[in-house]
Amino acid sequence: MFSSQLTNLQIYKLPNSILAPIAGHTDLPMRLSARRHGCRYAFTEMVDAGSLVFGNYKTNCLLIARDPSEEFLGIQLVGSEPEILKKAARIVNEHNFDVLDFNLGCPAPKVAKKGEGATFVVQRPDEAVAAFSVLAENSKIPVTAKMRILSEADPEPTVRFALRLQEAGARALTIHGRIMKNFYSGPVFFKMIRAVREALSIPVIANGGALTQPLYQQLLDETGCDCGMVARGACGNPWIFREIGAGRIDPPTLEEFAEEMRTHFYAMLDFYGPENGVRISRKTLLEYLRGRGFPGELRASVSFLNSAEEFEELLKAVRCGPSPRYWQMLEQNPGMERRLKR
């Protein structure tokens, strides 16, 4: 048995921001893109513990790949079966990760169906804590958890559960300030996160709604946390990390934007192979183009992208810039989420 509770080092140098685990997004190419713009702490996509133990070797290799340049990388597991979690923790021990996070917040139907993620906490809280303990007892690296608030009005259930995870050896907790049934929309309940932060002695990381640098700052200010986790605000927008670092809005120029898209695209081709890489990149390219005033036809053409040659054509169109209306909207609306610098 290993004790991940013995060392009392802070996992994250504070204050800092963390790139959240995002299924289908935070693969190695996306993390490298974020890191080019100042992201220091990041997570893999969620990895199913059963798939890690019994699943396809090649798929697992892609999911748990770490680039030598990555200074800090956490792995996130989802699961519920104690025996499987034990085996999964031991596999993680053989790899190079800095922290093991347990997913207790995912509301997605395929996870809920198995009674895992957020459903685990809501339906079987005692077993969820026991499952966390299995990871903590078998992991050589610090174990953390990511969960949602359990009520929008009463902090007590969230605080109570968070305290149980702390007692079970959690070295940090990320709290997403939305309840399970709200998935990713609606307001973030800062007060609920603040109550957890005030009740726990381990670091509490605030999550939810940090789609821009000012919104990230608001998340920290309102919750009192030193550290926040950024998810959708980083998809197609790695510059959010330099903005958070600088404490001000500092969007990319059109040229920087196009160059980053290009570097990210070719990193995906290298990582997944040319054919799969192009297919998987479509979603990523759409994230870059979303909300930045590029013509609808240009964005639609991404769905049909089939080769690097076609990508180069797309990039030429991107370099022509967004519509004049977008520049006007930027001037009129300083809070706009996806920005380019003139």
Ligand SMILES: Cc1cc2nc3c(=O)[nH]c(=O)nc-3n(C[C@H](O)[C@H](O)[C@H](O)COP(=O)(O)O)c2cc1C
């Ligand atoms: C497409 C998608 C996939 C996600 N995958 C994961 C995941 O694998 N693990 C996890 O803990 N949270 C996952 N999340 C939740 C995010 O990490 C984050 O908690 C949530 O999006 C709220 O943060 P935001 O408002 O900054 O996006 C996912 C969210 C989205 C939209």
